[in-house]
Amino acid sequence: MKGFFVKTRFGLAPEDPVTREWFDKLKLGQGVSGEFRKVRNVAFHRKYFALLNVGYDNWEPGAIDSKYGIPQKNFNRFRADVTILAGFYDITIRLDGSARVEPKSISFASMDEDEFAQLYSATIDVLLKYVYDRNMDAESLDKLVNEYLNFV
Numbered sequence: 001m002k003g004f005f006v007k008t009r010f011g012l013a014p015e016d017p018v019t020r021e022w023f024d025k026l027k028l029g030q031g032v033s034g035e036f037r038k039v040r041n042v043a044f045h046r047k048y049f050a051l052l053n054v055g056y057d058n059w060e061p062g063a064i065d066s067k068y069g070i071p072q073k074n075f076n077r078f079r080a081d082v083t084i085l086a087g088f089y090d091i092t093i094r095l096d097g098s099a100r101v102e103p104k105s106i107s108f109a110s111m112d113e114d115e116f117a118q119l120y121s122a123t124i125d126v127l128l129k130y131v132y133d134r135n136m137d138a139e140s141l142d143k144l145v146n147e148y149l150n151f152v
Helices: 017-024 042-058 075-085 113-130 138-151
Strands: 005-008 011-014 089-093 099-103
Touching: 011 017, 042 075, 042 113, 042 138, 075 099, 075 113, 113 138
Parallel strands: none
Antiparallel strands: 005 011, 089 099
């Protein structure tokens, strides 16, 4: 069971319906154990994806024709590339001996709040460099992201 709790004046209290249901089934005095960690700010996570969406919507890739055909614009690849360019990646060795760069996971279990804030800041830098080409500053981009969040 993975539960989510919030600290109150009286101790820990279930934060979501699934945890509440599990918690209510415990008998008074029954002991439980678990591994606890602070949960990242969900609103900040949403803001990060809004930042990515705004960047993706404004990104125009150049015309490329490869031996495989004309590539399509893809949000998941964009997100991965932005994460890598922001400096959040792992390098692995492939079976053929070549190196492969993979973006770090941004899941709540994989990245704490401080590292996620660093990713957010670095993502702004990447978007300003590769998408907006000095036509925008960080403050204007943040304002655009907040407008996007209010619209969605």
